[in-house]
Amino acid sequence: MSSTASFTVRDAVFDFLRQVGIDKIFGNPGSTELPLLRDFPSDFRYVLGLHEAVVIGMADGYAQATGKASFVNLHSAAGVGNAMGNLFTAFKNRTPMIVTAGQQARSILPFDPYLGSRDAAELPKPYVKWSIEPARAEDVPLALVRAYHVAMQEPRGPVFVSIPVDDWDRSTTPLQPLQVLTQVRPAPDSIEPLAAALAQCRRPAFVVGAAIDQANAWDEIVALAERHRARVFVAPMSARCSFPENHALFAGFLPPMRERIVQALGGHDLVFVVGAPAFTYHVEGSGPHLPPDATLCQLVDDISVAASAPAGISVLGNIKLGLADLLARTDDLQRPTPAPRAPVPHAEPSPLMTAAFVLQTLSEVRDASHIVVEESPSSRRTMQHYLPFTQPHTFFTMASGGLGYGMPAAVGVALADPARKVIGLIGDGSSMYSIQSLWSASQLGLPVTFIILNNRRYEALCDFALHFGFGKDEAVQGTQLPDIDFVALAGSMGCPATRVEDAATLADTLRRALAENRPNLVEIVVA
Structure with missing residues (x-):
């Protein structure tokens, strides 16, 4: 580590990344990023993509697989623009990702310089959780600290920090350690209505989504479904596997169409949606969102998802903790096991393969x-x-x-x-x-x-x-x-x-x- 007198923004940033376990930078470098890469530390790895969409995609896969935030460095406005399609996907995937982008030197920004990013913090919106171009070079490390914790807070997602090229070599002071607890347990009085609904229903259906896999709540959802003999459907357009698809209770995949969702859930008096919106539609539909006489309950970690439910009860909090609390509050009611999913016909070879x-x-x-x-x-x-x-x-x-x-x-x-x-x-x-x-x-x-x-x-x-x-x-x-x-x-x-x-x-x-x-x-x- 450099002495305090010569301690730079770059030093502070690399020290912080070490603190939170980030040792890879995904990028496609340009001129406004070069000071970050000078004297590149040996304990970091630069992962090169040949296009900014590839850079974001690699960082997305890496963050999802590790469950930790990834760090991305893009090239000014053009690089952010090239990355936007996959940045939109990272936002929808709820991928924790710190996206940084180079910016021209502060002293020439008033002259609309070549490669300057006008309104840099606005460019990636609305598909980042938080976005900033710090007012001073000295503020860059603290902005990245805040960005990291915002990215890791449920619901997770990408954040954006624009960094002028001359900021990296400015003097600053070392950061103080900061720990932020990112899991919020659902309130006990909000779990009770869900437990009561599960206890009182006759034919429950579970609809599971990607947040179950993201929260490592696989065992909990399987145990709860088995306890209640619930048929388990996958939510429309879910991006992760959240229930074993060879399980006797697995009922298949809901299509992103209102009428067909209602048809698939027909006969169930409780629809319990876990870790997914209720519901994601791809085409315009009509009629009710639920079968007749069915009640909708939802456990999610995103207030925007909870608030967009068409009816019923939505409970907010970490999925794994919420399911554990439900398991502690519900008993095995010995309901009959639902009929299994129909077997899939064997696919036969043909001259032009299907x-x-x-x-x-x-x-x-x-x-x-x-x-x-x-x-x-x-x-x-x-x-x-x-x-x-x-x-x-x-x-x-x-x-x-x-x-x-x-x-x-x-x-x-x-x-x-x-x-x-x-x-x-x-x-x-x-x-x-x-x-x-x-x-x-x-x-x-x-x-x-x-x-x-x-x-x-x-x-x-x-x-x-x-x-x-x-x-x-x-x-x-x-x-x-x-x-x-x-x-x-x-x-x-x-x-x-x-x-x-x-x-x-x-x-x-x-x-x-x-x-x-x-x-x-x-x-x-x-x-």
Whole structure:
């Protein structure tokens, strides 16, 4: 550590990052960030992405997999602009992330300089929890301290600090340690109505969301569902796995459509939503939000989610602590066990493979502990049938609907635990938003297998067009993606790759790819 007289903003920032266990900086450097990188400390690692969207995506995956905040450094306004799509996803994913961006020197900001970021703190809003450009260089370390604690407070999310280029070398004083407790237990008198509703209902249904996995509350939700013999549905568009999908009580996935949600929950007199909104819709609907005579209860850690519920009781607090309190207040009522979910028909091989057959084969050859990072919107429903997840922290996807997250997030997840195998399950259209992730995976030598489901078009849009009155065989403009050579693209970035078109070779190809302790890519041509 430098002496107090020569102690700089850069010294204070690196010291603080050490205090909170951050030793990686995700970035794509520019001129306004160079002073941060001078004399770069040997106990830190700079993780380079070739595009700012890749940088944010890697940091997102890393933070979600570790449960700790990641640190990002972007290049002024242009870099923040390039990153905004995945920053929106990080906000929706509720990913703890400190995003910093360079700014031109304070002395020339009044002259609207080249690479200056006008209203820098406003640029990433509203998709950060907090944003600031400190008034003085000396305030930068304290701004980052506050940013870190805001990012880690539930509901977690990204924060933003703009840092002028000449701030890093200014003198400041060492920071004093600060500890902030970030979990809030639901008030006992708010848990009582939930416990009473669970005790009094006849046919409860649980709807589980990503916050369960984020809060490490897997065991608690399973125990509570078993105690109440509740059918368990996954909330619409949930970005994590929050209940074992091979469990006898698992009932499937709710679609993001009001009428179909009501239909799926029909016959239940209590709908208990845990760690998710009630409900996320993708298309306009009509009619009631709940089946007739059903009561809605909700346990969430986000006041905006609680306040947006259409009816019922919403309780605010940490999910794991709230579920533990419910377990302590409810008894096993010996309700009858609900009928099991209908089995999924076996997918058969065909000359042009279906996504169902591919995902069924992947399920057969992968280990249950392998982590899947998915961004293949047209195959999501098929995946939910043919690729079940049975362990916590083994599934990640984007909660935003924005593309470009999956490939870099797979890299970030693998970087968090290089001993675990990570599978990036990506659509051909999605992959082209952040294909540069292959280079980062190769340079880092991470055990990621990227599986590209190549149907040669934006299939999700073609499916969705039917909702807006397109004819079944009517062409949708701008959706065709012919002649992309993923094997060549991967090879150019140092990532070995192979293409599969024959169903008979699929299983062996996947086994070999998953057995490798290095990045690789399998392109699979599907119908």
